[in-house]
Amino acid sequence: MKIVAITKTYQGHEFSIASLESIYAHCSAIVYVHSNVSWSGSKEPNTVAPLIEEWCEKNDVDKKVHNEYLDTTIQDAQYQHALNYISKKKLSPDMLMLIDTDEVWTEEAWKLAYEAFEKNPGVNAFRSFMRTYLKSPFFQIHPTINLNPTCFIRKGVPMLGVRGSDIPGTIIVTGMFFHHFTSVR
Numbered sequence: 050m051k052i053v054a055i056t057k058t059y060q061g062h063e064f065s066i067a068s069l070e071s072i073y074a075h076c077s078a079i080v081y082v083h084s085n086v087s088w089s090g091s092k093e094p095n096t097v098a099p100l101i102e103e104w105c106e107k108n109d110v111d112k113k114v115h116n117e118y119l120d121t122t123i124q125d126a127q128y129q130h131a132l133n134y135i136s137k138k139k140l141s142p143d144m145l146m147l148i149d150t151d152e153v154w155t156e157e158a159w160k161l162a163y164e165a166f167e168k169n170p171g172v173n174a175f176r177s178f179m180r181t182y183l184k185s186p187f188f189q190i191h192p193t194i195n196l197n198p199t200c201f202i203r204k205g206v207p208m209l210g211v212r213g214s215d216i217p218g219t220i221i222v223t224g225m226f227f228h229h230f231t232s233v234r
């Protein structure tokens with residue numbers, strides 16, 4: 050299965066390398082779209098791009114990581130830029146992965162994802178649960194927050210809604226969790 054990941058960045062560098070390393074072995078390509086503009090319009094240097102670029106110089110022996118740059122306040126524009134790049138470069142994924150820089154995947158989550166892909170060939174997109182943390186990677190919010198973002202979209206399915214939230218024919222994969230560190234910064 051050929052998986053191409055899309056990651057849109059601005060700030061959020063704290064877990065960006067852990068996030069990248071958690072998906073690198075499972076993806077044939079990872080497309081980062083870096084912006085120096087926040088979604089609210091403030092302009093500051095991107096804190097993720099330099100770390101990813103440095104990591105790639107030392108570790109990206111398979112040349113899987115593709116860094117693109119687009120200053121925009123619109124998340125959908127970053128996604129569209131990545132989709133255009135994937136098409137232009139003929140990366141031809143069987144599955145798109147949508148991931149943020151504060152999301153870290155475990156091998157167990159990957160195992161469940163592959164099983165779900167195989168058992169559900171007619172499903173357009175797959176959602177996951179999140180293990181969310183507050184102030185520290187050691188303080189997990191419990192019970193689990195009831196948010197199930199779309200993480201994988203099958204080839205040829207248009208991305209509808211924020212992070213694919215409006216794609217019809219979507220399932221939540223039971224037991225599949227990723228670690229979400231957005232509140233730890």
